Amino acid sequence: MATAILALNAGSSSVKFALFRQESASAADRVAHGAVEGLGGAHPQFRAVGADGRVLAERRWDAAGAGDDPHHGPVSTLIDWVGGHLGDVPLLGIGHRVVHGGADFIAPVRVTPEVMARLEALTPFDPLHQPASLGPIRALGALRPDLPQVACFDTAFHHTMPETARLLALPRRYEEGGVRRYGFHGLSYDYIAGRLPDLSPRLAAGRTVVAHLGNGASLCALAAGRSIETTMGFSVLDGLVMGTRCGQIDPGVLLYMMRAEGLDAAGIEDVLYRRAGLLGVSDLSADMRDLHARAGSDGRAAQALALFVYRLTQQVGAMAASLGGVDGLVFTAGIGEHDAAIRAAACARLGWLGLRLDGAANAAHAPLISSPDSAVEVRVIPTDEESVIRRDVADCLGGVSGHVADEVPAPGFQRPGFEGPDAERPIAERPSFERNDDE
Numbered sequence: 001m002a003t004a005i006l007a008l009n010a011g012s013s014s015v016k017f018a019l020f021r022q023e024s025a026s027a028a029d030r031v032a033h034g035a036v037e038g039l040g041g042a043h044p045q046f047r048a049v050g051a052d053g054r055v056l057a058e059r060r061w062d063a064a065g066a067g068d069d070p071h072h073g074p075v076s077t078l079i080d081w082v083g084g085h086l087g088d089v090p091l092l093g094i095g096h097r098v099v100h101g102g103a104d105f106i107a108p109v110r111v112t113p114e115v116m117a118r119l120e121a122l123t124p125f126d127p128l129h130q131p132a133s134l135g136p137i138r139a140l141g142a143l144r145p146d147l148p149q150v151a152c153f154d155t156a157f158h159h160t161m162p163e164t165a166r167l168l169a170l171p172r173r174y175e176e177g178g179v180r181r182y183g184f185h186g187l188s189y190d191y192i193a194g195r196l197p198d199l200s201p202r203l204a205a206g207r208t209v210v211a212h213l214g215n216g217a218s219l220c221a222l223a224a225g226r227s228i229e230t231t232m233g234f235s236v237l238d239g240l241v242m243g244t245r246c247g248q249i250d251p252g253v254l255l256y257m258m259r260a261e262g263l264d265a266a267g268i269e270d271v272l273y274r275r276a277g278l279l280g281v282s283d284l285s286a287d288m289r290d291l292h293a294r295a296g297s298d299g300r301a302a303q304a305l306a307l308f309v310y311r312l313t314q315q316v317g318a319m320a321a322s323l324g325g326v327d328g329l330v331f332t333a334g335i336g337e338h339d340a341a342i343r344a345a346a347c348a349r350l351g352w353l354g355l356r357l358d359g360a361a362n363a364a365h366a367p368l369i370s371s372p373d374s375a376v377e378v379r380v381i382p383t384d385e386e387s388v389i390r391r392d393v394a395d396c397l398g399g400v401s402g403h404v405a406d407e408v409p410a411p412g413f414q415r416p417g418f419e420g421p422d423a424e425r426p427i428a429e430r431p432s433f434e435r436n437d438d439e
């Protein structure tokens with residue numbers, strides 16, 4: 001019998017969703033997707049689009065008088081629409097992207113009041129994403145207590161990182177309190193790792209740097225498909241320059257903000273999460289498309305682009321050092337999938353790795369964009385966090401799981417044959433950096 005699964009991906013101002021219909025263990029189809037946008041604003045709006053791109057529903061409403069919970073109205077609109085759209089097909093459950101799972105949650109988990117309490121306790125670790133992740137779960141729990149909900153964690157995929165990579169150089173008591181590196185964007189990296197065996201057995205078995213470049217941006221070092229390092233750490237602020245987040249920063253700057261400007265925690269949080277990054281440097285926009293459009297005439301827009309690419313390539317170098325070389329580079333998410341100019345600029349700076357871009361393939365957004373003589377295989381793979389959530393829900397609730405589950409290994413899956421860079425294996429014995437079969 002057919003069943004359905006709803007996958008939610010909540011951000012600070014929007015909730016994206018995908019609705020899957022599963023006929024059997026081998027067939028799961030995305031029948032609709034869409035978003036509620038403008039959360040917290042005066043006029044949130046809901047839009048659902050079918051698999052063929054046709055708009056199935058559009059609603060806009062007045063948030064005034066909707067009560068204290070900004071998620072209640074949007075979530076009730078969504079779940080009512082889903083029920084009507086599915087007709088007789090039962091909804092098996094709802095999966096949620098939850099950004100922080102802390103040290104304990106290294107696999108998807110069915111939401112219970114006890115699980116919710118533990119996830120709420122992680123809010124100080126990510127004061128912006130965690131409430132956005134948990135809001136829809138709470139609202140749905142109140143509206144539809146009969147529906148099972150599953151939390152799928154952005155942190156879980158990185159549980160394979162070696163201990164050394166997890167440590168921050170702080171007094172031990174911080175580590176004992178959970179102040180250590182976690183890594184994020186794990187649902188996206190899980191999806192990419194699951195695609196590699198089909199797309200490139202060489203990258204699936206080798207050393208691959210994945211660049212998830214969206215509003216939030218990070219890199220992941222995959223050794224035989226497992227995360228061994230990533231640029232985000234304790235929080236989603238670390239690593240690359242992002243739309244409005246600072247990325248890697250000297251902590252001395254925070255002390256300066258406190259002492260010289262008198263900023264408190266909320267003030268610093270506002271600067272680092274919402275006013276920094278591309279927006280802060282350009283003083284113009286957090287959106288790459290705006291910056292490209294203005295870079296010719298606006299020096300600060302050009303500088304923001306240059307800094308984004310500079311830090312990106314520097315940190316690809318750091319991932320390469322952790323992996324002991326690089327066989328592949330994968331671009332994904334909004335910028336990674338669509339911005340040929342950023343990919344070209346980054347690849348030009350990575351020539352020292354033996355990387356050679358195929359300019360025409362890159363301009364055409366082809367799946368393989370490196371030239372045949374490149375020592376590093378460069379690919380563009382559109383990410384799909386929602387299909388990983390669907391797989392996790394199906395696995396967690398013991399129902400059927402469809403084709404993605406066959407492609408994407410479950411969290412905790414241990415691929416044989418690569419112990420990671422902390423293994424006692426000399427670099428010379430690891431797969432060669434120059435592994436081009438044509439050479």
Ligand SMILES: Nc1ncnc2c1ncn2[C@@H]1O[C@H](COP(=O)(O)OP(=O)(O)O)[C@@H](O)[C@H]1O
Nearest residue numbers: 213214215216286287288289333334335338339
């Ligand atoms: N055609 C494009 N060219 C350049 N950048 C793009 C393009 N399309 C989207 N982007 C960038 O992608 C970013 C959003 O990426 P996305 O993965 O959708 O982010 P998120 O899921 O974190 O909200 C936007 O801020 C924009 O800068």
Ligand SMILES: CC(=O)OP(=O)(O)O
Nearest residue numbers: 184185214215216236
């Ligand atoms: C973890 C994170 O930064 O998520 P997003 O890119 O959706 O903001």
Ligand SMILES: [Mg+2]
Nearest residue numbers: 214215216333
């Ligand atoms: Mg995203």
